[in-house]
Amino acid sequence: MTKFIIYILLLVSVCSLEAVSASTVKQGVVIEKVPGVLSPRERVEPINKILKYRLDHLLPKLMQESDLxxxxxxxxxxxxxxxxxxxxxxxxxxxxxxxxxxxxxxxxxxxxxxxxxxxxxxxxxxxxxxxxxxxxxxxxxxxxxxxxxxxxxxxxxxxxxxxxxxxxxxxxxxxxxxxxxxxxxxxxAEDLVIRWFETRTKPELKVYPQIVKVARGVIAEAFSDQVITPGVTTDQDVSWYIRERFEELGLKPWFQPYVTVQRQGDDNRKDSPFFGKSDRTIQPGDIIHTDVGICYLKLCTDTQEMGYVARFGEYSVPQGLTKALAEGNQWQDILTGQFKLGRSGNEILKATQEESNQQGIFSSTYTHPLGFVGHAVGPTIGMWDNQGPTPIKGDWPLYKNTAYAIEGNVKVELPEWDNQLIQIMLEQSALYDGERVIYLGGRQTEWHFIR
Structure with a gap:
């Protein structure tokens, strides 16, 4: 009976994490608990039911399309x-x-x-x-x-x-x-394999939000005063906390989680692809960033979020940071607004760049498909070291019921740091259903606030 209850809970629709993240930011403590994770034995039944559905319902359609x-x-x-x-x-x-x-x-x-x-x-x-x-x-x-x-x-x-x-x-x-x-x-069988990898089915969409929520929940734990003591904790400590927390849950990351630190006084140049350094002890006033990816029930996530460490006497995130994150969300909206059925990754990238420039946003877009693997197959929408066009992979068209890591960054001047450039790096797992992009488990709209 316990197994049945856990399985039902896993399949229910998941409310957005955005509201929880907001309350976490305002109070400075972690409220959201990481969702329960099935044991290896309990995972067998849902995984195999999903596989059977894919073989019975998806594969015939794909073989017809690929003319094999x-x-x-x-x-x-x-x-x-x-x-x-x-x-x-x-x-x-x-x-x-x-x-x-x-x-x-x-x-x-x-x-x-x-x-x-x-x-x-x-x-x-x-x-x-x-x-x-x-x-x-x-x-x-x-x-x-x-x-x-x-x-x-x-x-x-x-x-x-x-x-x-x-x-x-x-x-x-x-x-x-x-x-x-x-x-x-x-x-x-190239076309068939790509379509098999990139297409998500109804049973998968019932569990995918929960999987993403696990990843986001562990980040919320790590970016809190439960883990970070300013002046003591290093970025490596936080990285390994994330890794070991996933291992504790019986989940294997598909890459080593990492954390970087941006600090007032850093020599951040607009032409540098990434800001932030590693091997630092986290100090009050620092901006921290993490990149995390897990696979669970044969579905993978890829998530990047931002945190801020309060200075003494600081009880809210500086206004400049709030505006900077909002600009990052604005870039996300521009990107996801360009998702149109049949458009290639290169076409989506170009349209995003043009709209971002018109709105005065200095952005870089490097969004990739998600699914059975983290860096999955389907339309590549820019790469961090190639802002387009991307040959072959960027030419693949957009299909419905495909998942993506909405990934990229914006660079913004921060008034509180004498207009020093900072970088907002965001990545959230999402689904394109043929009409709109839906974030699986929400997206970050407020800072993780450590005080």
Whole structure:
């Protein structure tokens, strides 16, 4: 019963964190608690239900769109690619020798099975009775001849890593096993793989806000006087608090969290890509920033937020900082307002830059897709070291039900620091539903205030 209750709580809609963040800022203490996290055992059921929904409802549509008759996903133990783990249920730790997954388009549905020594029960029953490796590949060839597909998708790609998982050795082995006419029918499954990675389904959207809220909740803990003692705590202390807090929750970050410190007197130049330094002891009056990413229930987040450490006798955030964060939110609104179905990442970037310039905002945009991995596939909307256009990846069009890290920064003069330039770096996980961008778990609209 406890497991059922936790699962139901996980699936309910999540109220925005913005109101909680506001009360946290005003009182200077953490009110919001990090949401409960399922144990590894309890995660199996929701993960597998989501996977089954994706295979039954999403994959047939994507195979139709990509015009593939058959799709082969081939992996060897200890050489698995990221795609493999998005297609197999929990708990699956490896491909077990060589796992040959086969997907066949059958009208409006997709038939799926494996040609492997070990079946994956409930998802991929095997069509091979066992034997030598040569017999396994021979059986795959027989099945392909039986179905006689015109286009056989394999995972090879020049530009997209997640669509390039078929190794050179396995590619050669596949060709040796197939008659020449089927060798000539092998085509890249690139479009299918990208769409599989980037598309979010209804069951995923029920849990994604909660996942984001976990990440934001840990940041709220870290950017508080529960963790930071000015004059004592270093940025590294805060970084490791975030990392160890996630580990305590049974969640693995997909990169090491980091914290930077901006301080009055820093030589911040407008042409520098990033402000803030590491390896500092946090002092009163400092601006702090963190970048955090976790994956939970096979969905990843990417979050950057800002904090301010009060000086002695300071009971609110300086007005200049409030205006600076509002300008950062204004840039976010400009960016998300450019999301239009079918637009490329480069088109969205250009429109954002033009509108920001018209409004007098000095911004940099480097937004990327989110999903099964943190730096996911789909339309790249600028890069921190390439403000466009971005070839190939920036040309990918915008589809509905895709998730993004709304990431970038603005540079603003701070009156309280003698008009020294400061940088507001923001990143929040969001979904584009085909009409609007919705923040998954809210966004930062007020400062984390440490006093």
């Amino acid at each position: 008759d058959m799709w082969l996903v081939i992996n060897r133990e200890y050489g698995e690619d990221a795609l493999f783990y998005t297609l197999v249920p929990e708990p699956t730790f490896a491909a077990r020798r060589t796992t040959l997954l086969v997907f066949v388009k059958e009208g409006d549905s997709v038939e799926r099975f494996s040609v492997s020594r070990y079946p994956i029960k409930g998802f991929y029953e095997t069509r091979w009775k066992g034997g030598t490796v040569e017999e396994q590949w021979g059986r795959l060839a027989e099945i392909i001849e039986d179905y006689d597909p015109e286009k056989i998708g394999i995972n090879v790609s020049q530009e997209w890593a997640v669509a390039d998982g078929l190794t050179q050795g396995l590619y050669k082995r596949l060709n040796r096993a197939l008659p020449q006419k089927y060798q000539q029918r092998l085509v890249s």
